[in-house]
Amino acid sequence: YFSRAPIPLVRDDPKRAAVPGLHFIHLGLYIYTRETLSRLTALPTGTLEEAEKLEQLRALENGIRIRVWETAHQSVRIDSPDDLPGALEQLRGGTTGLGITQA
Known part of the structure; x- marks a missing residue:
């Protein structure tokens, strides 16, 4: 469940x-x-x-x-479309240990 x-x-x-x-x-x-x-x-x-x-x-x-x-692995919480910009900012800033790069 x-x-x-x-x-x-x-x-x-x-x-x-x-x-x-x-x-x-x-x-x-x-x-x-x-x-x-x-x-x-x-x-x-x-x-x-x-x-x-x-x-x-x-x-x-x-x-x-x-x-x-x-x-x-750690994750960034995205429960709604409004959460996406903040999640992307966290990922780009490396605060989660997940670091992503822009293509």
Whole structure:
């Protein structure tokens, strides 16, 4: 399951919203076959996708498997088009350790 909220919730200690080794940050890179992408885009929005606003939940709600791996790489958070300029600035400035170069 993917969520925008920490899972599991550390109910009795809100300061521990993200616990290393217990909670992971989602860094998404989605690669679909043409057939799977066609199927996925034809499916209606599910309850979980509607609640979380995470399109990969549509796949999970419909039995489409998603593979996940752990990585030591850092990421820059982009949740909306408005986040992109700041993320690009972070990447260009090297503050994330991800440094990108312009073509």
